[in-house]
Amino acid sequence: MKALKAVVFVLTTTLILVGCDKKNEEYFLNNIDAANKKMEQCNKDFKKAFMANDEKGIKKVEEDTECRAAETAIKKDKKLKYELEKKRKEEEKKQAIESEMSTINKQLMGLSWNDSVNEYLKVEECQNRLTFTQRENPKCEAWKTIYNEKVDEGIKELKQLSFDELKLKMQSLCKLDKRTNSNCSIAQKALEEKAADELTNADIQTIEAKKSLYCADDIAQLSVCRSSWEKAWKNESDKFVKLYIENNAEFINTYNSCVNKLQEIKSQELDWQEKNKLELSIKDGYPCSQVKEAYLKRGMGYSRFDKKIEE
Secondary structure (H helix, E strand, O other): OHHHHHHHHHHHHHHHHHHHOOOOHHHHHHOHHHHHHHHHHHHHHHHHHHHOOOHHHHHHHHHOHHHHHHHHHHHHHHHHHHHHHHHHHHHHHHHHHHHHHHHHHHHHOOOOHHHHHHHHHOOHHHOOOOOHHHHOOHHHHHHHHHHHHHHHHHHHHHOOOOHHHHHHHHHHHOOOOOOOOOHHHHHHHHHHHHHHHHHOOOOHHHHHHOHHHHOOOOOOOOHHHHHHHHHHHHHHHHHHHHHHHHOHHHHHHHHHHHHHHHHHHHHOOOOHHHHHHHHHHHHOOOOHHHHHHHHHHOOOOOOOOOOOOOO
């Protein structure tokens, strides 16, 4: 009898312990259906307590460890499923792009970079800006990657030419097609990079002298002038403006030298047009342009170089 009572006691204790075992986040994460059921019950209990204005009941639900564990598990499960689905779609898209690239490369086999670009331009759905629809289109993604490779190839080849040769090549390519992604735009980019490379480490006088080449009337509106030349000139010009702001002696000597140059022109018997042209070349050129800007930045007003600075 004592042995039977002992067995009953052990079984009863075990059942009580199992019944009281709190389910944690790990349990609910592995049993998401149980988590959803628990959360449903927690929401019902909270709503019931809320409708009854039962603050203790509300607090009890809010502090219930199983409710919290179930809620956290559900959120983590959703995030995990989202990441898995995202990864699946990315892999699926990657494979589709690779398949399209294989097809396109076979199509372009044996074609030059510029002929390949012309083939790309025929794919109307992939032109202009890469819209959301195009980004979701494996064919457009594949074409864009291949197109960029052809652009790099074309620029590298074109930059082997001299600047004048490249300019003529660009003008030829731009005669019939000036679209954004055309061979014309690639040649213009090559011309811009060619000029930038040639102007690297050049002093301001060399850069200024090259303006007639890189900003000639027929290419003055292109990036070769607006970007390459102007950027190189401004970088060097800013160095001298800084020098004239920080160094009084350099500032005064250079400023007074510019005044002398302009007075000398005024003293000559020249017609108005020629005199004006010479004056502008001095005022807008190095070093008078830079010392004039320094004059303004020193808070001395707008300079007309009408009188010297007294030391």
